[in-house]
Structures are given as structure tokens and as C-alpha cells.
Amino acid sequence: MEGVYVVSDGSTQFGSEVALKWSYLLEGTDSTHYLSVFTGIDAAYFNLEGSAQTDSLVMNGYWRKLVNADIGLARLVVQAKHNGRLQAFTGKLPVGDSLVIKGLYGAGKDAPTQPLTLQYARPLNKRPFSIMAHRSGGRTADLLPASENSVAIIKLASRLGATGIEMDVRYTKDGVPVLYHDNTLNLRLIQKNGLTGSLESYTYKQLSALVRLVNGEKIPTLEEALEAVVYNTDLTFVWLDTKYAGPMEPVQAIQQKYNQKAKQAGRDLTIVIGLPTTDALDSYKALESKANTPILCELDTAITRSIGAGIWAPRWTLGPQTDEVLAMKAQGRTVYVWTLDEPTFIEKFINQNRFDGILSNYSPVVAFYHYTEQ
Amino acid sequence: MNVRLPTITWLLVLLLLSLSASAQQVRRARRMVPDSIDTKKDTRRGPYTIVATAGSGLSYYATHVLIPDALEQSHLSRFGVPASFRLMWYPDHRLRIGLESGWIPMYSYRGQIIGEPARVNISVIPVLVVFSMPLAWISGTDRSIARRMAVTVGSGYYLNQSRLRYGGDVIGSKNSLGWMAASSYTQPIGRRFRVAGELKWYDAVSAENAAFTAEVQLVWRAFSW
Amino acid sequence: MTTVRRKRIRGYLFVVFLLGIPFFASAQSAESKPRKSEIYFPQAPLPHTWRNSLGLVFTTTPPELTEEVRVSVPAIDLNFQRGLTKRLFFAGRFQTQFVQNNLSLGLRWARPITDRLAVSAGYDVSGWGGALEIKDVFSSQAYGLESMPNVSVGYRLKNDLRLTVKSEVILDHYYRSEVGTLAIVRDRLQVNGFAFTIVLEQPFYHQRYVSAGFRAAYSNFNWQLWSLYDTFDRNLFYPQLIFAFIL
Known part of the structure; x- marks a missing residue:
């Protein structure tokens, strides 16, 4: 079912082409499969869950546009087109038949009434490419159903198109690595409780008891976050952004522990430490051992080379930097660009076909342009 | 862009040189006059006064509060005793400008977390540019009540402070943009002193x-010329 | 800081210096000329004369774009107006933060309704541009064209106090953004948002008048924050404080 589909009914709302991709979520031994639809308009995506009915596969869920607050319900039925006629999809598609997904979408909480028809056109672009979601899956300002840097958004990331995530790591006053982006406790990220000041001035016990993220989640420890990545998701890459000042050893130990756990669980997962500043670089250089410590360097190419970083990640606002990118790739390095949200520039960066991945708050947009690229 | 920016810069230079030249010209009497509705010509100016104000009273935290669920037997207090200071420039017209600061308690809550006491206090220190205007233009003479009433608005920064006492003592602070609106009545009690009552809304x-505050203030007309 | 950027900044400082010349010149000879008491109040300057103001405008950044960092960004704000007829006047405005600038040129037609009340209607066209060259951070520039049809209503209270309310629609005509060698262009006319301004104008010291006001803009895009690459397709609130001396 995965592939690029042509939109007939519904193209004014979702564009003329969409990309369909499966992902899954593991909870213990239970797994739930989700079908995501990535569109080229307004960073829209569908989050659909399948339910097998007597003679067809029905997908229920919602659609959402990240650039605004538009949202609605969707109900789609997967059908096969055989000799020009639609018939129930039985799970197998004979040669010459094609898939057609028909159904309805709505606005808000109203029952879906608007027709949506998707006709299979071609397979997804197979070129290896990392689609990395910022802040563990998405930004709170985009009104997602889970808070940024929460365990809940990590579990949502794959459905938003991400193959990897970037998470922001800080230390509490008593040295517990946790996920939190901003310099201070503020109402952009947490529910109102009156507390102000830096996260680093509070102990984990204080934060755990009194602070909740905007959607009600606890601030997760780095270990809780990586536990979710390894055992609940199909994500293949984690970028630990260094927001802290101080020793890197505790984060390195957790990185190594979960890279090992992923290996033991048979997961294709790489956890890297990101070095965004010279302070972070100094913390990295001060590590006693750098073995089994994959890193990503956001500083210039000379520094990236000098520390032997396997990944170079420049800002997108510097432009495509073609010569530098090609030189770094020629040395066997991976090159990502961050944090790129502007859809037209996302399309241009992907079409240039030089970067190995894009970090974005709009992973559905990156997914759309990557998977539909021919 | 590289070509256009210098072009725009030079256009601006030419435009502004012409402005400069025209400003130096001695203007001739013109037969055409604009549709002016301002026919008054003031010749006497002043007095100008620097006015200092200090006040205190009662504050009430007047917006929503969320007490963390973990707190048992919680108790919330919205009242406090604020203090504020203001330095104003009074020109000979209505609009006055100045600076205001002070300390305004916002709210506090306390309770127990798994048997351990916890307490949180929130307060702000405003640093505001304020504009004030007496209401005399509504009616009456300089001795009217409207002359003694004024509306004041301000905008600037608030330093939001919190103090947590639970598993240690943590004092935190964060800047926030905000505004203030107030209305006051001022009663003369001497040549240089006034007493004022002011109702204020502070919003970080x-x-x-x-918070809403009600203050009694001492107003000192420090310098006048 | 790159050499190119230093040159640009020196260039802008030079422009600002030149901008100051007419204002200081006009200030020196203020006693001998008709009083200049309004910029926002809907009344044309004397025909063939200039009327200027110099001040600052502070724009508060919306939390959707700058997140925890909410600041009030200052810009130098110059208004220069010239009477064309007794009711029609030219209205220019230049706002600068050195690395990004906005020049607005327009026409206003103003007329009194009563001895205290006046109205005006106008149309301003504004070009903006900005460039950022910072090592390892930015190699970006952008520029665009907007226009703002506007109406103002003014009321003169006692003692030379003028109260003006102005409404504007903000229309986007052209936007071009470049990062490195890549560029995108949007040239479709669209409504970007709208703005309401309330301004008080009165004497401040001797014959020097001031404009003090508040502008509330609700718009999809704000030129001052082009480098944040706003992707939200929803109007954000940009409050502005205006304070200027009329020269």
C-alpha cells in the first residue's frame, strides 16, 4: 500500500499528489500499525489506523495542517481497481490491478462529508534519506497533540514522517539528564505553576513533582526517552542536542547503554551526541574515552574533520554550500542540514540531492518531498 | 540584492539632502493654506515639573492559577502588600511621561507532597515607561475634580520571581514583557505635596x-520651573 | 563579522547621519517657522513644506516565532511628509535596524469635518530588505514589496492634544528570499493582515511636539522578522510602541 498516490477528489485541500507510508508502535508485545499520508500543501498529514472489516480494509483517523490550526476526521476504504472496476481489497493485488483509496474527510469534530480519492501512481522514492523531527518529534507551537520533548511526541514522530529525532538534553540541579529545550521554565513549554528560572536550578525530584509539560506530560529523563525510542518505535536515528554546560560523561554513558540495548533488541538505531557550540566541543574533548561515542558536529568543516565526527550538520540558512558538502561526503561523512521548515526551500534542498537528511519541525513536508521525488 | 541595496541607499541620500536643503530655506508667505483646524497659538510655556510618587496598599492576583496536582491539602493566597515608585515629567500639556518600578506580590500556594511540606511564592518587579494624562479635558477648570483625576498606562519589562521551598530552596526569575493601566485621584495637601489614591492593573x-492593586500614594513635586 | 557586513553597516550609519541633517536644521530654526504639531493627525502640512518626525518604534516579537525570547525590538523611525495641495500630501516613512530597512512612500488626502474632527485616506507602498552575513550562521537575504491602504480619524482635544486612530490593510505584493545560491519568490497579491494605530500628539517641551502611540498589527508576515522564516499560515499579533519627536 505504500506509495505515491494521485489525488482526484480532495486535491484543492491536499494537493495533487500524496505519499502513503506505514509505521508502527510497539507496546510490550502488542504492535499497532499506522498509515500516514504526507501532502504537499500546508504541511498536512493524516494519521490513520487500520481496522479489517468483513470484506475491506478501513482506515480511520484524523488529518491536520501544521501551518495553521485546520484539523478534521477521515475515514478511508482501501479498494482494488480491477479491469476499471473498484472492488474490495483482499490484501493481495493481482498483476495489472491498482489500489484506490476512497473515503471522506471532514472539518473539526464533524463527521467526514467531503470526498477524498487517492489512486496509486508509483512506489515511494527509495533513496536513503534521513527525515529528522526536531524536538523529539515536533514543536509545541505547531499545536501537536503531544508536547515537544516528551515521551508522547517520540511515539508520534514516525507517524509525522520522521525516521529519526533530535532531542534537547539538559541536566537537573542534581545531575539527571532530562529533555527540555528552553533556558528557563516558561509557559511556552510547561503548564502554569508559577515557577521560573532555569531548569538547572531545580532537582529532578522538584521537577517531577511540580512541573508538567503543556499537554500534561512529565519532563522525561533521557533514559525514559531512549527507552521509548528503542522499545516502542521504529526510529533509526537519535540526535542528542547538547543544551547543557558541563561534563558529557553521564550522557555518553546513557548513549552507549542504549546503543547497546538497541543492538541487543535487533534494532537498526544510532544514537549520536550533537556538538552545537565550542563549549560542547570542549566537553567532548574532555571525555576520557571517545570510543563508541558517535558524534555530530554543527561547527565548521575544519573542526568537524579535526575531531573525526562522522556527521557534519550546518545550518540551512548558510545555503546549500555545495563544495563543502561534496568535500565532506567524499571523506565518507554524512551531511545533514538543520532546522529547515520553509516548504519551498525543503523541496529545493531535496531536489539538489546532496544532503543525507534534513532536520525539521515539519517532518511531514520533508517526507512528502523526499518520497515523491522522482 | 547586492545591486539594489546601494541603489536604494543613494536614492535615500539624495532624498534626504533635498530635505536638508528645504529645511534651510526661508519660507515665503503662501497664498495657499492647509485646511487647518488648529488656530491656537500658544506663546506662554511651562511650568515643567519633575514629580516623584511612592505608594503602597493591597494587591489581588486576578488571573488564573494552576496548583500542581501533586500538592495535597493545598492552600492558595491571592492577596499581598505591594510597593511602587514613579518618577514623572509633567510638561505644560496633558501627556506626562515617566518611569515606574516597585515590588508586587502575585500569589502564593502551599501544601504537602507525600507528607513533605511545599510552598511557592510568586512576585514581580515592574520596570515600566508610563504615560499619564489628567482628565481635565473632559470638563471644568484646573480646580475641577477631573483635573485631579488621571489615567496612566505603562509598558515595559517585569522581572517575575518565584521561590520554591520543597526539597530545598530555589529562587528563580524570568523577564517578561507587560503593561500596566491605572486611574488615580490626587488631593493637594501643600505646595509641593499631594496624596493620591490609585487603582492599578499590572499584567506581565x-x-x-x-494583579489588581489599590494604593495610597505620596506625591512630591520635586522640581518645577 | 565579515567585511561586506561592516561596509554595509558603515553605509547605513552614513545614511542615518544624513537623515539627521534636515531634522537638526529644522529644529534650529523652529521659532521662525509655523509650528509642526502632527504626523499622524489627519491634516496636510502647508503646501510645499516638509514636516518630519524622528523617533523609535518598538516591536514585540510573537512567542510563536521567538519562543521563550520575547523582546521589544527597536527600530529608528523617520517620517517625512510634504504638502502638495492644501489637502493632499506626500507621506514617507523610513524604519531601519541597519541590517534591515523599510522605506514607505505614499499619498494622503485629508480634510476637516468639524473644527475638531478630521479624516484622511491614503495609500502607502513600502519596500523592505534585509541581509545577514554571519559566519556559520547566516548567508541570507530577503526583500519584498507591500502596500497599505489606510484611513485615519483624528480629534483635537483641548490644549493641542490630538488623538488619531488609523486603520491599515497590509497587502503583500512580492517576496524574495535567498540562502546561499538558492532563492524563492512569491509574487502573488495577498492580504497579509491589518493594523490599528492609536496615537496621541501634543507639545512636550516648548514648541517641540511628540507622537506617542500604539500599533496593533495582526499579520501573517512581518518584514522585521524575515530572518526567522515564519511558516505559520495564521495571523500573529505584533504590538508596536511608537514614540517620536515632531521636527
């Missing part, structure tokens, strides 16, 4: 802290 917008 991004921290969502807002």
Missing part, C-alpha cells in the same frame, strides 16, 4: 501574571 503578559 508572557508570564501570565496579573
